Amino acid sequence: MQAIQCKVEKIESLTDTVKRIVLTPITPLSFVAGQYLQVVMNENDKRPFSIANAPRANGSIELHIGAEPGNQYAGQVLEKMQEGESILVEGGLGEACFVQNDTQATILLAGGTGFSYTLSILQQLLSQPKSAPILLYWGTRTKQDMYAFDELNTLAQQHPHFSFIPVVEQAETNWSGKTGWVHKAVLEDIPNLANYQVYVAGRFEMAKVVRDDFTSQGLPLTSLFGDAYAYI
Numbered sequence: 001m002q003a004i005q006c007k008v009e010k011i012e013s014l015t016d017t018v019k020r021i022v023l024t025p026i027t028p029l030s031f032v033a034g035q036y037l038q039v040v041m042n043e044n045d046k047r048p049f050s051i052a053n054a055p056r057a058n059g060s061i062e063l064h065i066g067a068e069p070g071n072q073y074a075g076q077v078l079e080k081m082q083e084g085e086s087i088l089v090e091g092g093l094g095e096a097c098f099v100q101n102d103t104q105a106t107i108l109l110a111g112g113t114g115f116s117y118t119l120s121i122l123q124q125l126l127s128q129p130k131s132a133p134i135l136l137y138w139g140t141r142t143k144q145d146m147y148a149f150d151e152l153n154t155l156a157q158q159h160p161h162f163s164f165i166p167v168v169e170q171a172e173t174n175w176s177g178k179t180g181w182v183h184k185a186v187l188e189d190i191p192n193l194a195n196y197q198v199y200v201a202g203r204f205e206m207a208k209v210v211r212d213d214f215t216s217q218g219l220p221l222t223s224l225f226g227d228a229y230a231y232i
Contacts, residue, residue, distance in 0.1 A: 003040070003090050004029050006061065008081045014064065014147040018113060019078060020052075021063040023089070028059050031092025033124035034117060034199065036227065037061070039077050040088040047077055050201065050227075051091065052116035054098075054123035061089075064116040096199070096225040098124050104197045104223070105133040107190075109210065111182055111202025112140060115148065117227070121199050126159055134159075139167040139182025139202075143175065165189070183210045193219035200226040208232050 006023035014020050029037070033054040038046040052062040067074035081087055098121050106125060108118035115138050125134050140146045143166070152164040167182040168175060178185045183206065190196070193214055200210050207228035215221060 001090050001093060002029055003088060005086050006089055007086050008084070009060070011078070011081060015145055017068045018064055018066045018145075018147060021065060021078075021081060023061040023063070023087070025059055025061065025089075026086075029061060029089070029091055031055060032097040033120040034097035034225070035092035035094045035120075036117075037063075037089045037091030037093065039080070040090060041076070041080065046090060047073065048093070049077075050114070050117040050120070052119050054120050054127060062116075064113050064119075066113040094227050095230065096227045098199075099197070099225070101132075101197055102130060103132060104195060106135070107186060107193075107196050107198045108134070108136040109183060109186060109198060109200040109202075110136070110138045111206050112145070114201030114203075117201035118199060119148070122155075122162075126155065126162065131161060134162045135165060135186075136163070137165045137167060137182050137186055139169070139185075141169050143168055143172065183213060187213060187217055191217065193217050197223040198225065200224070200228075202228075204228050204232055 005026045009024050010022040012020050031051060036048050036050045038048050040046050049063050049065060052064045065074050065078060067078055108122055110118040118136060122136060138146060146166055156162050156164045167178040167185045171179045198219060200207055207226050
């Protein structure tokens with residue numbers, strides 16, 4: 001684990017409740033797509049956030065932090081970043097990181113800001129030659145919460161082996177896509193998951209249901225990745 005001071009380069013709004021933060025480490029932070037870092041509030045208070053990008057040549061790090069009103073856990077981190085020019089982080093952490101597999105199709109499954117975890121792996125996958133399908137299922141409350149909707153549709157047009165499947169809980173009258181629980185959309189689309197690898201990020205409750213339902217539909221546990229599984 002590395003403890004590195006980072007310059008806070010940018011904080012911008014992605015939605016009313018989600019901020020995009022760009023950090024520049026003073027010294028390079030070594031990590032693999034899918035890993036996370038901890039923002040050090042003090043010696044006894046370290047708060048984890050997924051790194052929302054694959055490793056970059058310039059070394060910058062992107063975070064997507066959701067902080068709804070009343071969410072002090074994330075809100076205090078944003079305040080600390082806004083008040084100072086730099087912040088101490090520890091990383092790269094986590095065992096649910098990208099695993100090279102050139103033959104299996106990949107499902108990236110995200111709920112809410114869990115998208116940041118899947119985005120880093122998507123960037124890694126799209127940066128290298130790969131013919132196996134990549135499917136990103138992203139579930140949010142509304143389409144407005146899906147802050148990378150246009151970007152992902154553009155990527156799907158540019159990469160024929162990549163498909164973006166958005167799923168919303170509360171559909172507008174003109175919504176023609178999938179609705180309901182995001183993992184249910186996967187189960188409906190793919191009856192047999194035996195030949196897939198799956199990366200999942202969302203609430204612990206979601207991760208547990210995904211594990212139960214996906215393994216029942218043929219997914220080997222060795223092909224399921226998510227930080228939540230270290231705890232549940």
